[in-house]
Amino acid sequence: MMLKQYLNNTKILTLSFLRNKETIFFVLLLPLIFMLIFGSLYSGDDQSQPDRLLIYYSDQATIEQDKLEEVINENQSLSFQYISSLEAGEELLRNYEAEALLIVGDNSLEFAFNPARIQDNPALEQQAYSIAREINLREKNLNEYLETVIIDTESSTTAPAAGSTQFLSLFPGLIALGLASSGLFVIVEVFIYYKEKGVLKRMAAAPINKNAFVLALITSRMPASILSMFLILIASRIVFGVSFAINWLLFIPYIFIGTVIMMGFGALITLFFKKADSAFQAASILLTIMIFFSGIYFPIEFLPSYFQSLSRFLPLTHLARALQQIMGVSQLKLFNLALETGGLLIVSIILIIIVAKKSSWTAK
């Protein structure tokens, strides 16, 4: 009997959830829109398009053109063109028609950059210095006494697609955003909005098992979470050619767990607000704050330490980080992941139970 009630309620709540246009937009379309926007912005770092280097040979230039071209050609992420005047080069840089300008002078190399290229300049500067170092070695026959070997810490990432960490981290972050949009508002909707509208009062008059209803409510958000996750994965493959080394055994359960964790956060909001409108607004504000401080779109490492501390208290930060590990973007630390996820899940379930028990279905 309880199972039948659970299944019926799940079906009704799922359909009603998926019929809501705003829901579809925030859970399914908004993460896709952001994927296209930020994916396109960050994919500039993935070296799919070579950066354009302008070369200006001054009258005093002493470095051989052949040697310079040889070094630049070895760097496949760069294409170059010669320019006839310094002013023309700076103008092209200013108009975003090139990424860097190299001025070859009397035994000197000067690199010029556009300061407005906030995202690209650090990588460009490193490329510039590696070119200069290589030319110094070849032109002057220097000995490389100290050689450096970069060793990356063991990572489970086997994603074949090239890309910066920020670019690859975007996709797990967007899946986390989909889970957050799917789970955050549900408790508010049911235990405040439904109550305000008298829906719960009418349901209390019916022979319905409250536990079956709450379980059905939790389950009803899962199809949207799964759909959102698949849309991001498919679109990232088609649009950006990115595929991930996903640990499916962890991934599928985590989609459910992540949604429940966000429901728990929604339950916490419900404890502080009595009116549906206030609770929805507070949830929206918190979601927006979480989006900016959880490192989905922008790296949080450059924020002041107090903002970094704040991000540790946001569930979306943990969801995004866990999905990055599960999708092979960062190193999988199973013990930490289990501890963190388990802790958040227990707290969330307790919060949902508190709200479900505390809410009177009959009082309006």
Added chain:
Amino acid sequence: MGAIKSIFLQHLRQHLRDKYSIFWNLIFPLILMTILVLIFGGQIEENVTFRISIVSPEIEEGMADNSYPVIINTVFDSIEDSDESRWFKFYRKKKNQSRSNFLQEERKKLESGERELVLVVPEVEWGEKVQLEIYRQPERQLSLIAADVITSIINELNREINIAEGNISRDELINVSSREIAIMESESRSNFSFAEFLVPGIILFSFLISGLEIFVEKISSMRARGILKRYFATPLRAVEYFSGILGFIILLSSTQVVLIYGWAKIFFDINLAIFRPEFIFYMLFSLIVSIALGFFLLSIVKNKESVGVVTQAVIYPMAFLGGMFFEVSNLSGVISLAAKINPMYYLVNGMRDALGIYPSPTSLILNLFVPAIWMFGSIIISSYKFSWNPGGES
């Protein structure tokens, strides 16, 4: 006039009563600006410290001064004693600790995020080639930067050793330098400020929200509830209603400009002449274009629920692909096309140019022409399709 004033005051009171509207329209742009300046504007450089472990062989008394471990340690010691020390915190092994133990511990700390980098210096004789191992964590931006910084220091060391070994004189080395180009010719604007670059974008973002969200939401909500239909059954004319709501939007937008400018002036020390006639023209033009786009949306999407969704779906791509927050020239394909036909791209270029922050990469004609096409196109379509009472809803 009295009717216009009543409608204006009604919307103003409604807005002031709603603390969430105040948050989204007045406070959120300030938060967004602060976050972006903190992340991209180099305002927090002083907060960054690279925690680096140096795993080198034991330096014993009597060890030759020109042994690699001694040279490398001397370099890092001198960094610690210099002004650059605020950027770095170096960790070295304790006296009674074994090298392999220390390396193991520090690698664990690197993985757990307690270190940005581990540098391993092997024990080799002077004159032999040395391979220095740099352990980094690729998923952390700070670790990647730390690796670049240490590589640069090692390259510099290489040059110094070559000089010390008599392979080359300092004068013979190729002199390498880098600089940022001057964005504006004027001396007062020679230094680029990301906060100044961002202010016109944030102002434009607020206007876009005013035109596409507040304006559209207010009209669609009253239209759906049949309030407009009842209003127009009274002597109130549509033009008076529109003028009242427009007055409210202008007041709200002016408040937004003052707040954004004041916030940026106080916290980010910007220096912008926002009362320049060209900039005021661009602000008015932007607001008119945003409201025209709002009318366009109200014309093609009649249902209140759908209007909310469509405006959100339009605002985010327009804002982020319009170059309001960072430049978008490295986009390609369809997304690049979406940026190039976006009126906001031309408006923000024009605004930055008018303020003398950044010369517009697009011509003045395009900066006026493309938004004007959107504006007139929206007005023409709206004049045919817009209804204060679509579908006879009541």
